[in-house]
Amino acid sequence: MTVVSSGEGVRESVRGMLPELWGTLSELVRLRSVSAGPAEPLAATARRVAELFRAAGLGSADVITIEHGGSTSAPLVYADERKHAGAPTVLLYAHYDVQPADAAQWQVTEPFTPKEVPDGDDTRLYGRGAADDKSGVVMHLGAVRALLEQAADAPVNLKLVVEGEEETGESTLDQYLAEHPEDPRFQADVVVVADTGNLRLGAPTLTSTLRxxxxxxxxxxxxxxxxxxxxxxxxxxxxxxxxxxxxxxxxxxxxxxxxxxxxxxxxxxxxxxxxxxxxxxxxxxxxxxxxxxxxxxxxxxxxxxxxxxxxxxxxxxxxxxxxxxxxxxxxxxxxxxxxxxxxxxxxxxxxxxxxxxxxxxxxxxxxxxxxxxTGFVAQRGAHHDAIEQALREAYGTATVEHAGQGGSIPLVAAFRAANPDADIVLWGCEEPRANIHGNDESVSRSELERMTLAEALLLQALTRP
Ligand SMILES: [Zn+2]
Incomplete structure (x- = not known):
């Protein structure tokens, strides 16, 4: 069993794959996966996301649906790689569906035509879903790839949930999980929800409460x-x-x-x-x-x-x-x-x-x-220090901010009910300038790199005994 110990390797991995991740994000923005829109773009996006994760090393990644209360969920990408008895299990969550967008209100680009715009030393990618939450999908993709590039048999069990109904307000998964918290598919020691953002661009932040x-x-x-x-x-x-x-x-x-x-x-x-x-x-x-x-x-x-x-x-x-x-x-x-x-x-x-x-x-x-x-209040679980350390290391800072979020992610309460003792990590690339749900939504390339690195460092830390 390989124990990965140095952070330098994953840092190099993330840096090396960034151009490709950035391109993948553009590709995903082009897929019009509006949660209230036609079904086919949602299905196509789910298929593509599953394919990307299989290529990244999660061979079990597949498109499934959840049945609840007589209705069937939008396609959901699920993976379960349980190969290491006794090792911690991490569930990575993001959503591929996006808010609708009124093209007449957008100034930088058409909502589903991604456009890169220089921003000082940084670059921003504009398009609906560039931040919320296709950046979360790409963060998970990069973190998994970076971990597995370092050690294909890294001793950590990975689960992946990328749903397509988050923006509907009441997703089938959310309602199903609230009633079936014992479902083993959604059990984990650490749940990483990549669907929030830093307090300010470049200021590493954990979202500790949700209204x-x-x-x-x-x-x-x-x-x-x-x-x-x-x-x-x-x-x-x-x-x-x-x-x-x-x-x-x-x-x-x-x-x-x-x-x-x-x-x-x-x-x-x-x-x-x-x-x-x-x-x-x-x-x-x-x-x-x-x-x-x-x-x-x-x-x-x-x-x-x-x-x-x-x-x-x-x-x-x-x-x-x-x-x-x-x-x-x-x-x-x-x-x-x-x-x-x-x-x-x-x-x-x-x-x-x-x-x-x-x-x-x-x-x-x-x-x-x-x-x-329901809202959410984070608790300090067994892996809390590793989570903060990963953020500090990725950003080269001494402190981590603790923010609340005004928005609600009902699924987080369901994850909590399913995993009462788990560390639930809420982070991501949706800093204030991303203007999620609004016009001219965008994401920062440096933020995507550092958040992907933070997540890769966290996964690596969890491989240590
Ligand atoms: Zn979101």
Whole structure:
């Protein structure tokens, strides 16, 4: 049995294969694997990803599907290389599906036509999925290859899960695993989720907490039909105006802090978040105040508290169809991010009670839950030091940042339930400039190199007895 001990070998391996990995990332961006889009590009992407991992040395990589609740998942790439009794098992997770993209809104390139743009000493690759999460697929590919190039029989058991439904919000895998945490296919000592990013480009970061999510639709009805605002406006209540009254109670008028009682908040030793870089990353306009409980740090407001926003409306016509009529019914979709340890059921109930209590003029509010995802708090498992060391070594830094993430990855909670004692590592190439889910998504080549190296160094460290 070969025990790999030097980090120099994997460093050379990663450096040598980087041009090829960068090309593979471009190739994957061209495949229009939009999770809500046609099935064939998803299937083609899964087949290609499986082929790449077989070529990298995971002979068991294959395309499978998961059955759950009468439905079949999108194709999922799965590998299970259990060759070393007693050695640690690492499960590598990423997703190949991407968010849709509106080409008219993109400036640098068409969303599925990858384009390289020089960025100082670095290069960025633009395209939908370049960061979220095809960079995660390529990181795993590079790390596995680098490890196996050093020692084909490296004593570590590797599993791979690359799914195609992450961006749908509620993936079949997520729901299946939540109900079948004992399934041996998803058991591991270390789970590496390559689907987050550094606090800043080049600042090695572990994502230690994730906020949960709860989404409801709220509906108000005031009239049997739309009527002329000149003939009836005044005494007759417009449903949209009533809805606005309800929605306006969700945030405190002075501070903008969430005003729904009964929601959890959490403290954690996150790295400080600089207001200046937060403003720049979020694109907050000059003169616009940041909102939230004034006594909380920016990190706590961002990672440890609930936030509430309206993400969709119906009932009131768009500006191009505006006429002078009263709106008989109006609906809003209200989306809440939750403290990492918040119970989602309790949060939905708190929101429902608040909305119902806020209805004006004797109206009845109808509240329907439409989605939820549990948050996550990392624990320091047996391999935590090796994980931090791999990041320090890859970046040549003395410290590792600990960030929360505002976003939710529901599957992480399912991985936790399936592996209560495992180290769950959340990292990746989705630093703020990547603008994931937005227009002109991109990824940094130096970040891809160093994150791939960090993961390769971690795999190598796990081969040591
Ligand atoms: Zn993602």
């Amino acid at each position: 949960g999510i709860a989404v409801v639709d709220v509906e108000l009805r005031t009239l049997r039909r739309a009527v002329h605002s000149g003939m009836y406006g005044g005494p007759a209540p417009d449903a949209f105006m009533a809805l606005v009254q309800v929605l306006s109670t969700l945030l405190d008028r002075e501070t903008g802090a969430v005003a729904v009682p009964g929601l959890a908040d959490q403290d954690y030793p996150w790295s400080a978040v600089s207001e200046e870089s937060f403003r720049a990353d979020a694109g907050v306009l000059p003169g616009v105040a940041l909102i939230g409980a004034p006594e909380d740090s920016l990190a706590k407001r961002l990672y440890g508290r609930a936030s509430i926003n309206v993400v969709g409306l119906s009932g009131v016509p768009g500006m191009d169809a505006a006429t002078n009529v009263l709106c008989p019914a109006a609906r809003a979709r209200v989306s809440m991010r939750l403290a990492p340890d918040q119970d989602t059921g309790a949060a939905l109930e708190a929101l429902r009670a608040h909305l119902v209590g806020a209805a004006p003029w004797g109206l009845e509010v109808e509240v329907t839950a439409v989605g939820r995802g």
